[in-house]
Amino acid sequence: MSTATQSETSAGETGAQQDVVIDAKIDELHYGKFKAVRDVHIPFTRNSITAFIGPSGCGKSSALRCLNRMNDLVRGFRLSGHVHFRGTDIYDPKVDPVAVRRHIGMVFQQPNPFAMSIYNNVAFGLRLNGFRGNMGEHVERALRHAALWDEVKDKLRASGLSLSGGQQQRLCIARAVATEPEVLLMDEPCSALDPIATLKIEELMRHLKESYTIAIVTHNLQQAKRVADKTGFLYVDTSEGGRTGYLVEYGHTDQLFTDPREEFTKQYIHGDVG
Numbered sequence: 001m002s003t004a005t006q007s008e009t010s011a012g013e014t015g016a017q018q019d020v021v022i023d024a025k026i027d028e029l030h031y032g033k034f035k036a037v038r039d040v041h042i043p044f045t046r047n048s049i050t051a052f053i054g055p056s057g058c059g060k061s062s063a064l065r066c067l068n069r070m071n072d073l074v075r076g077f078r079l080s081g082h083v084h085f086r087g088t089d090i091y092d093p094k095v096d097p098v099a100v101r102r103h104i105g106m107v108f109q110q111p112n113p114f115a116m117s118i119y120n121n122v123a124f125g126l127r128l129n130g131f132r133g134n135m136g137e138h139v140e141r142a143l144r145h146a147a148l149w150d151e152v153k154d155k156l157r158a159s160g161l162s163l164s165g166g167q168q169q170r171l172c173i174a175r176a177v178a179t180e181p182e183v184l185l186m187d188e189p190c191s192a193l194d195p196i197a198t199l200k201i202e203e204l205m206r207h208l209k210e211s212y213t214i215a216i217v218t219h220n221l222q223q224a225k226r227v228a229d230k231t232g233f234l235y236v237d238t239s240e241g242g243r244t245g246y247l248v249e250y251g252h253t254d255q256l257f258t259d260p261r262e263e264f265t266k267q268y269i270h271g272d273v274g
């Protein structure tokens with residue numbers, strides 16, 4: 001990322017603006033000719049959890065994947081708008097997407113540990129980044145951060161694939177935080193987990209937000225209520241004959257669930273539309 005641009009921006013920012021780690025303004029997101037998302041403008045504030053909710057196909061994952069250029073890998077993807085990370089547009093041609101993903105890590109729906117030891121799963125990204133410090137300490141710290149250390153400290157050489165689903169997801173979180181990103185994107189991180197493992201990940205998220213800025217996609221409204229400070233509700237616009245997701249409402253989670261401004265939000269959270 002361009003440090004010159006960042007420091008210039010910081011100098012001119014007010015306190016509130018400095019709290020915005022990512023300012024995402026998705027005017028239009030296309031896959032080929034298909035306009036999948038429009039008009040999503042969300043600021044992601046430091047040390048907070050922001051949830052995307054909405055029915056299937058409204059573009060939650062597409063919007064999330066814009067935040068660290070994961071959609072770049074999709075053929076036909078086009079974005080108009082911007083994603084400012086600490087004041088720099090991550091879509092600026094001068095910005096290296098690999099560097100972006102070092103600062104903005106991602107945890108996926110299906111736990112996807114590598115077929116290697118627990119230790120190496122965590123050390124992998126550090127080695128890739130040319131890390132020269134005390135690897136053992138760093139691996140331990142990441143595993144502690146992911147609330148997994150106590151369960152695996154005696155079997156670090158066992159395969160990551162030998163862990164339970166919930167443990168595998170926490171291993172993936174350890175892998176994501178090992179390289180010390182600033183932001184964590186989580187795309188339905190609990191959808192493959194049982195209720196107990198889900199609650200454990202939610203507890204972990206509340207803990208992680210002390211160190212990271214988190215954005216999460218969830219189908220589970222109760223989960224958004226439990227963990228998110230801010231929530232964006234997306235819905236699908238079919239008025240032009242297509243199916244384009246857009247942001248209906250964004251605000252504090254409590255307000256959005258108890259006193260939504262928009263009728264669509266009210267209907268969705270009461271289960272009247274899906």
Ligand SMILES: Nc1ncnc2c1ncn2[C@@H]1O[C@H](COP(=O)(O)OP(=O)(O)OP(=O)(O)O)[C@@H](O)[C@H]1O
Nearest residue numbers: 031036054055056057058059060061062063074243
């Ligand atoms: N790689 C892709 N190529 C083409 N179209 C895509 C691609 N990924 C998603 N889409 C389309 O974009 C729209 C939004 O999909 P997206 O997965 O972002 O929605 P979502 O709200 O996350 O859905 P779900 O809750 O079902 O996961 C859908 O119509 C989907 O078919």
